[in-house]
Amino acid sequence: MKFIHTSDWQIGRTFRFADDDTLGALQAERLEVIRRLGSLARQEGVTHVLVAGDVYEHETPGDRTLHQPVERMREFADVQWHLIPGNHDADQPEGVWARLTRSGLPENVTLHREPGPVLLDGAHQAWLLPAVLKRRHVLTDLTAYMDEAETPPDALRIGLAHGSVVGFGGEAESEHNPVAVDRARRAGLAYLGLGDWHGFCRIDARTFYSGTPETDRFTTGGGGGGEAVVVTLPGVRAEPEITRHRTGRYIWKKLNDVVLTSGQDVQALEARIRSIAPDNPGAVLVWAAVSGLLSVEDMALYENTVLKRLSGAVACLRLTGAPYLSAGLDDLDRFGAGGAVRAAAEQLLARSEAGGAEGQLASEALQRLFLFWQERGAQAG
Structure with missing residues (x-):
């Protein structure tokens, strides 16, 4: 039987x-x-x-x-x-x-x-x-x-x-x-x-x-x-x-405690997710708990690699948390020595360093400003 x-x-x-x-x-x-x-x-x-x-x-x-x-x-x-x-x-x-x-x-x-x-x-x-x-x-x-x-x-x-x-x-x-x-x-x-x-x-x-x-x-x-x-x-x-x-088509994976502190960490996360089903990434669903601290360049890499490319490659990319931006006064030179954008960035940096809920919002806003400015420069080039 x-x-x-x-x-x-x-x-x-x-x-x-x-x-x-x-x-x-x-x-x-x-x-x-x-x-x-x-x-x-x-x-x-x-x-x-x-x-x-x-x-x-x-x-x-x-x-x-x-x-x-x-x-x-x-x-x-x-x-x-x-x-x-x-x-x-x-x-x-x-x-x-x-x-x-x-x-x-x-x-x-x-x-x-x-x-x-x-x-x-x-x-x-x-x-x-x-x-x-x-x-x-x-x-x-x-x-x-x-x-x-x-x-x-x-x-x-x-x-x-x-x-x-x-x-x-x-x-x-x-x-x-x-x-x-x-x-x-x-x-x-x-x-x-x-x-x-x-x-x-x-x-x-x-x-x-x-x-x-x-x-x-x-x-x-x-x-x-x-x-x-x-x-x-x-x-x-x-x-x-x-x-x-x-019998199943989809592969579901949960990644706990993904800590990103460098560009190498970002690339390793991309490789880890792509290795789940190298020949069929469209059948993969991933839920990752992300934290860490990234420089301006590495945050741009994270944005492009994880939030854009990977989310388009897999069936679903569910992210809990996010890495924080590590930025200082030297990074503000990207906006020039003066002007309205530089002044806004200085205010956001000061508020982010103060901490708290408002500081977190300011940090996120500064991160978006850096990414926008970088993309604007790439398009102009």
């Missing part, structure tokens, strides 16, 4: 930090990844894709958003898609699942709205045991019924749930939608596929989080999703064979 385990598609998700163009591209890719999952199924000879909750970001999506993932699944008529509710799209009365049921679904898409064993594959005697969230948060373990759920002798029992494994992560997280850490053993499951955690995670030999197939958050290392899991069950008592497949 072979199938794909995926979860947390969260169709309709918004990203407040992104501009309109980037937001549209990120949302479109969350739909496009469904086609990649279908193609992966065909490539691996898989006929069943199990989606462990949070197909949608919200319980009340608009009609277009509601039908977009279904229509992409429809394109793969040779693949059976099995969906369960998650905490973002719980099976509320007149909610997303009721609307989908009324609208009619392709024969290859099955919504599991009630707990209980369902024959998944007769040839392999594989039975699916879905856990079904009726509310966003519950305090009881909805997988507990699996312990007593009856299936034929020597059946392959496959659990599918959306929640927090007790003892994994923070205690506050495991209070909601809890899943016993040893549920697979208690219920005699060949495999327990989970959703809610957005990165791939192995709980034990038979219990896994697949993670979201399209990354949706900044991380300092790996574990941010962008994968799907192909599961092979050699037999009832044999441990499952797990292979992870890259």
Whole structure:
């Protein structure tokens, strides 16, 4: 028995930090990844894709958003898609699942709205045991019924749930939608596929989080999703064979404590970001926490290299903080010995050296004045 385990598609998700163009591209890719999952199924000879909750970001999506993932699944008529509710799209009365049921679904898409064993594959005697969230948060373990759920002798029992494994992560997280850490053993499951955690995670030999197939958050290392899991069950008592497949397009990286004190630091930051995906910088999103102190020349390099070139190269460049300008009286000679611009620059420098909120604003204004004057001189030359 072979199938794909995926979860947390969260169709309709918004990203407040992104501009309109980037937001549209990120949302479109969350739909496009469904086609990649279908193609992966065909490539691996898989006929069943199990989606462990949070197909949608919200319980009340608009009609277009509601039908977009279904229509992409429809394109793969040779693949059976099995969906369960998650905490973002719980099976509320007149909610997303009721609307989908009324609208009619392709024969290859099955919504599991009630707990209980369902024959998944007769040839392999594989039975699916879905856990079904009726509310966003519950305090009881909805997988507990699996312990007593009856299936034929020597059946392959496959659990599918959306929640927090007790003892994994923070205690506050495991209070909601809890899943016993040893549920697979208690219920005699060949495999327990989970959703809610957005990165791939192995709980034990038979219990896994697949993670979201399209990354949706900044991380300092790996574990941010962008994968799907192909599961092979050699037999009832044999441990499952797990292979992870890259399905995501975008790469999200968070860079903490980027301190810039020289032009070399600025160039190193550019090289670091470009090295994330040298052949495809347009698929990179970066969030960098920047600080430091730069001279007038190095600040101009930062402006041109990072704020202009890099922001145009990557899909998104999100910067928290900025380097401060290090300028003194000698630097003011760039504006000449006198005149209105020189006088304004002297006042800004004096206020910036006084510190405080007003000093910070003055420093930023002086920085803009230096950059403007430098660009003006370059254009004149």
